[in-house]
Amino acid sequence: MSSAVKIFQGRFGRVALLDMDAPLVGHAHHHCHILIKAGGADSAFRVRGERAPLTDESAVVVNAWEHHAYEHDAPPGQHTLILALYIEPNWLAEIQRSLALSAHPRFFPNKCVHLSAATRKLVEEFVLELWWDDEVSPGRLEDLLFNLIIAVVESYTGWRDLASLLRTRPPVAMDSRVRQAIALMRRDVARELDVDSVAAATGLSRAHFFHLFQRDTQVTPLVYANVLRFEAAVERLTLSQEPVAEISEHLGFSAPGHFSRFFRAHLGITPTDYRRKVNLFEPPAGEASELV
Numbered sequence: 001m002s003s004a005v006k007i008f009q010g011r012f013g014r015v016a017l018l019d020m021d022a023p024l025v026g027h028a029h030h031h032c033h034i035l036i037k038a039g040g041a042d043s044a045f046r047v048r049g050e051r052a053p054l055t056d057e058s059a060v061v062v063n064a065w066e067h068h069a070y071e072h073d074a075p076p077g078q079h080t081l082i083l084a085l086y087i088e089p090n091w092l093a094e095i096q097r098s099l100a101l102s103a104h105p106r107f108f109p110n111k112c113v114h115l116s117a118a119t120r121k122l123v124e125e126f127v128l129e130l131w132w133d134d135e136v137s138p139g140r141l142e143d144l145l146f147n148l149i150i151a152v153v154e155s156y157t158g159w160r161d162l163a164s165l166l167r168t169r170p171p172v173a174m175d176s177r178v179r180q181a182i183a184l185m186r187r188d189v190a191r192e193l194d195v196d197s198v199a200a201a202t203g204l205s206r207a208h209f210f211h212l213f214q215r216d217t218q219v220t221p222l223v224y225a226n227v228l229r230f231e232a233a234v235e236r237l238t239l240s241q242e243p244v245a246e247i248s249e250h251l252g253f254s255a256p257g258h259f260s261r262f263f264r265a266h267l268g269i270t271p272t273d274y275r276r277k278v279n280l281f282e283p284p285a286g287e288a289s290e291l292v
Helices: 089-095 117-132 138-153 162-167 176-187 195-201 206-217 221-239 244-250 256-267 271-277
Strands: 003-010 013-020 032-040 043-047 050-054 058-062 068-071 080-087 112-114 278-280
Touching: 003 117, 003 138, 003 271, 013 117, 032 050, 032 117, 032 138, 043 058, 050 058, 058 138, 080 089, 080 117, 080 138, 089 138, 117 138, 176 195, 176 206, 176 221, 195 206, 195 221, 206 221, 221 244, 221 256, 221 271, 221 278, 244 256, 244 271, 256 271, 271 278
Parallel strands: 003 278
Antiparallel strands: 003 013, 013 080, 032 058, 032 080, 043 050, 043 068, 058 112
């Protein structure tokens, strides 16, 4: 059974060390996403409809709102230890302007990045510190995390070139009707998505709504709605003392077991396991607090 070893959450996003032995459903994040094998068997993700190997030499990188799924293709009984980085683009932009467009849908031009020996050493140091040190400071974690991110993306020759990346921005802004649909979805994340109702509320046919939504967000309405619901669950599990059963009810699940299956399908662990393992980091002293 998949489980979490450590989870850290803060203004940087989330850092999770996950012991995986089962696949995950296709999903997306608003974060830019870096996945590194920290131990165990080789495995893979499916990104942009293609297999992306997760090995000692190859990390998987996923753009914000890019559909992906974990494919645990290791032999039966073998686990894969994954260092999963869910990075808030705004945090990166604060630290280094060259990373201001890390939320861009083409920030990572490829699905995989080669890990040099030096980067592997950074990974090992990072994992060891997370594994053994429950008292790692927010400043120390952010330094380690940023250095690791830079090491991973350094192989992309164009990541510092903002002008080049800006030229690849989609030529049209998000359609106002898509924005309206997202507002409706955000307003009630607990309601099961009724695509016909949302399409009608925006004055579109179902087919036209699907086309515009996928064009502007890169994912289907259902995947987007599930992302909103999952992130709402993470926020409540982290920031409230509500029992898991109450969170399940608040998010519109008919039974806690359904909530647990939904959460496990997206992250590989149960809501209870997430709450037990997560460490919430406040910003370093002297900096404004910001809810992630």
